[in-house]
Amino acid sequence: MDLKPLFEPRTMAVFGVSSSNYRHPANEIFTKNLLRYPVKVYGVNPRGGTVNGQSIHRSIAEIPEPIDLAVIAVRADFVPDVLSECIRAKARSATVISGGFAEAGRRDLQERIVAIAQEASFPFVGPNCLGIYVPSHVDTFFLPGERMVKPTIGNVSFVSQSGGILVDHLIKFAGEGVGLAKAVSIGNKALLSELDLLDYLAQDPATRVIAFYIEGFGPNEGRAFVQNAGKCGKPVIVLKSGKSAGGSRAVSSHTASLAGDYASFSAALSQYGIVEAANELEMISFCESLSAYAKPTRGRVGIVTVSGGHGAMAIDACTAHGIAVPELPEDVRDALRKNLSPSVRDIASLANPIDLTGSGIDDDFVATAETLFAMEQIDCVLALLLPYIPGITADLGAKLSSVATRCGKPLIAYVPHVEKYAMLIEGFELNGAPVSPSIEGAVLMVEALRRTRP
Amino acid sequence: MIQSHPDILRIIEEARGDGWVLEAGAKQIFSLAGFAVPRFAVAKSAEEARRFAGEIGYPVVAKIVSPRILHKSDVGGVAVGIGNDGRLAEVFERFRSLDGFQGVLVEEMLSGIELILGAKIDMQFGPMILLGMGGTGVEIYQDVALRMAPLAEKDAPAMIEGLKAHRLLEGYRGAAPVDRGKLTETIRAFSALVMELEDRIESIDINPLLCSADRCVVADARIILRGYGTVSR
Numbered sequence: 001m002d003l004k005p006l007f008e009p010r011t012m013a014v015f016g017v018s019s020s021n022y023r024h025p026a027n028e029i030f031t032k033n034l035l036r037y038p039v040k041v042y043g044v045n046p047r048g049g050t051v052n053g054q055s056i057h058r059s060i061a062e063i064p065e066p067i068d069l070a071v072i073a074v075r076a077d078f079v080p081d082v083l084s085e086c087i088r089a090k091a092r093s094a095t096v097i098s099g100g101f102a103e104a105g106r107r108d109l110q111e112r113i114v115a116i117a118q119e120a121s122f123p124f125v126g127p128n129c130l131g132i133y134v135p136s137h138v139d140t141f142f143l144p145g146e147r148m149v150k151p152t153i154g155n156v157s158f159v160s161q162s163g164g165i166l167v168d169h170l171i172k173f174a175g176e177g178v179g180l181a182k183a184v185s186i187g188n189k190a191l192l193s194e195l196d197l198l199d200y201l202a203q204d205p206a207t208r209v210i211a212f213y214i215e216g217f218g219p220n221e222g223r224a225f226v227q228n229a230g231k232c233g234k235p236v237i238v239l240k241s242g243k244s245a246g247g248s249r250a251v252s253s254h255t256a257s258l259a260g261d262y263a264s265f266s267a268a269l270s271q272y273g274i275v276e277a278a279n280e281l282e283m284i285s286f287c288e289s290l291s292a293y294a295k296p297t298r299g300r301v302g303i304v305t306v307s308g309g310h311g312a313m314a315i316d317a318c319t320a321h322g323i324a325v326p327e328l329p330e331d332v333r334d335a336l337r338k339n340l341s342p343s344v345r346d347i348a349s350l351a352n353p354i355d356l357t358g359s360g361i362d363d364d365f366v367a368t369a370e371t372l373f374a375m376e377q378i379d380c381v382l383a384l385l386l387p388y389i390p391g392i393t394a395d396l397g398a399k400l401s402s403v404a405t406r407c408g409k410p411l412i413a414y415v416p417h418v419e420k421y422a423m424l425i426e427g428f429e430l431n432g433a434p435v436s437p438s439i440e441g442a443v444l445m446v447e448a449l450r451r452t453r454p
Numbered sequence: 455m456i457q458s459h460p461d462i463l464r465i466i467e468e469a470r471g472d473g474w475v476l477e478a479g480a481k482q483i484f485s486l487a488g489f490a491v492p493r494f495a496v497a498k499s500a501e502e503a504r505r506f507a508g509e510i511g512y513p514v515v516a517k518i519v520s521p522r523i524l525h526k527s528d529v530g531g532v533a534v535g536i537g538n539d540g541r542l543a544e545v546f547e548r549f550r551s552l553d554g555f556q557g558v559l560v561e562e563m564l565s566g567i568e569l570i571l572g573a574k575i576d577m578q579f580g581p582m583i584l585l586g587m588g589g590t591g592v593e594i595y596q597d598v599a600l601r602m603a604p605l606a607e608k609d610a611p612a613m614i615e616g617l618k619a620h621r622l623l624e625g626y627r628g629a630a631p632v633d634r635g636k637l638t639e640t641i642r643a644f645s646a647l648v649m650e651l652e653d654r655i656e657s658i659d660i661n662p663l664l665c666s667a668d669r670c671v672v673a674d675a676r677i678i679l680r681g682y683g684t685v686s687r
Contacts, residue, residue: 219578254572259576267599
């Protein structure tokens, strides 16, 4: 099945638009695509009428050109007929927004639409989902455009069983500067599941990182998923919920008890180099880090800061994750000391973490980063920045990222995220270095580079 | 492997009615598949038990044989370090009163570090292999490594090193280290056997797998067959 028409439609038909009920989800979808996206959109409703000054077609057959993507937001009972109508009219794909299928006890209805689609090799996403959002291209979410918080265009694609979790992550992506390639809410995943989307996104040139929110796989689907993810060549991140479900089931053997559903899930993921995010903080940190640096490293980190406390907190977080923080050899320390500014030279602590003290200035950071990047034992540098220190300027982000680019190793920064420090943060992010609003988050970014194995 | 050993499938088919393969049958299967197992026999009478113990020499281990007892230790159905005929007769009498008594398994007493080597057919991921610190406390320690089968070359060593207690296997505080080569080979052979039995089983426990400086022995095992929950007992 060709999924391209779902993500790159030129023409779109929205089923269920109403000339009388302006709050109908189909109207929202129709209107936002009409006004804000390059896709050519047609409304369909057997009752006809007009919406936003556009006439509503009575059937897809009346539309004067072939339809790439049908968005179906009609009552569940009508979906099988609409789907058949789309197939007859040679539409190329659909998103079934409507609820009222397996999740509401109507497995029969869900099986019917799957059978109809399978017979015609017709791809559809859903039912019971938000569908697809591709920035600047298409948006089948029925959420009012002005209420959505949209991340910048980027290289992370996100596939979610839950629409709400997906939209929340888009908000967090926007807040943390993680760029989005494609977002897909797959709902009941009756026909197209995680595996199909993984395979499609693995081939998608716009996608560099593939993130999933998964509640559970169908029978044996997990096996194919981890195998394909392991060889797809892109970092794959999974956030799983329902970890404790099934715990009450009686088990007959120790192995069945110890290798429960979640234990097996987690083990299979890590066996194939898929990065499991334990929670939302990890998910956002991993996405941000891997979207900047897809190449796996051993994660041995050099830490530079102007605060002993920040260094100590970072060390604790690294230790908890098993991340190595190698000491600097004597000769490296001596050479670095000579390159530091006179007021810092005698008081800086040059173990690892390197504490430049409150007298540190931009040049000291640059000299330290150059030293750390040059070390064979160091894979990446963590810069813990306190922008209220007088010697640090708003230019430091751009300066340090250019050192990282030159040295070809990852740089990760911690900067408190407030409006006042935006220019410093942008100095990093616009030059490709991720910035976390917390020390823990910054360490998680290092952790992601260590765990991925694309 | 099972093609060349039709007895493996025969033992499994004969156990269908119980829903699981008891220890003696499970050990026969492992023995046929090339795994090391202790010398053992199932005795129907105290006299038979005594005769077999005499052949292998004391001390011996005695275990209840009952299709109704999945976890033998839980009901006091395991006696170790039996040193003489009198003690063996006492144990035999005690086991006779346990639920579903069919006999007593008498076997040579071996020593080593107790590991668990297990398999489970997962609904989402198919066959999974588990290695952990074994014995009766497995579910308390929960020190296990888990992988999807079939295992790749690097998986068995990584599983061993992934155990919190793996230093115990390397000769901790003057003890002799376990034979890593034998352990690795046992794990790999187990993975291969599980892949062949995938459609027939639900889960397998080898617990303990007794590992010492020169061998890894399947000291106890049970094979839960697919559909176990649907067998009426």
